[in-house]
Amino acid sequence: MTTPIDLARTGTSLWLDRQDQHEEQGEQVEPAVFRAVxxxxxxxxxxxxxxxxxxxxxxxxxxxxxSVSAAPPLLLVCIQQNSSTLDAIHHSGAFAVNLLAGGTEKLAMTFARNVPERFAQVDWAPGERTGAPVLARTAAWAECLLTHSRRMGDHQLVVGRVVRGGSRPEQLPLVYWRSQFAEVLP
Structure with a gap:
């Protein structure tokens, strides 16, 4: 039985962590079921x-x-622990999130694999605020300054304050669903 916790805190941040309790009890779904869900x-x-x-x-x-918060504007990305990009984010303290437009499946796959010189294959420019690469074929983009990073399982939760961004309303987003790419229809 779980004991309720009062999460109301004035002026403080509370991070509730019950990972160890659930691991001891063996409470988790099979990996294949988790991936399917x-x-x-x-x-x-x-x-x-x-x-x-x-x-x-x-x-x-x-x-x-x-998105995490509108005031201040915060967003969250989850990145595998063994990623060299994660190491670089921690070092630089800044990153950009490039929300891909429909029709960019090849670009998504290029960055999903360990492709040498992947940036030579794509149009990009340094972000005006952070210098992080902002890609040309996006539906939207956000430049972020790193505010928080916390390990969760085999990933790192990375939170950034959005300091610059933009959208291209004429571009529809690329989505991923049940192991395949799809495009949103207007």
Missing amino acids: MGSLAAGVSIVTCLDEDAAPRGLTCTAVC
Whole structure:
């Protein structure tokens, strides 16, 4: 039985962590079931970019992106622990989230794999505020300053304050659903 916790705190931040309790009790679904459930959630496809310690561009495809807060404007991305892009984000303290437009499946796959010189294959420009790569073929983009990073399982929750961004209303988003790309119809 779970004991209720009063999460109301004035002026403080509370992070509730019950991971150990649930692991001890063996409470979790099988990995295949988890993948099937989460694969049924249609998600926008993004490429998260940054500059590494040598000012070289880094990036990865990501479907785990969401808004956290409007005031201040915060967004969250979830990145695998072993990602060199994650290391570069931690080093630079900044990143960009490029929300891909429909028809960019090849671009998404390029950044989902370990393709050498992947940035040579794509049009991009340094973000005006952070320098993180902003890609040309997007429905929207956001430049972020790193505010929080916390390990959760085999991923890192990365939160950034959006300091610059834009959208292209004429572009429809690329989405990923049940292991395939799809486009949203207007």
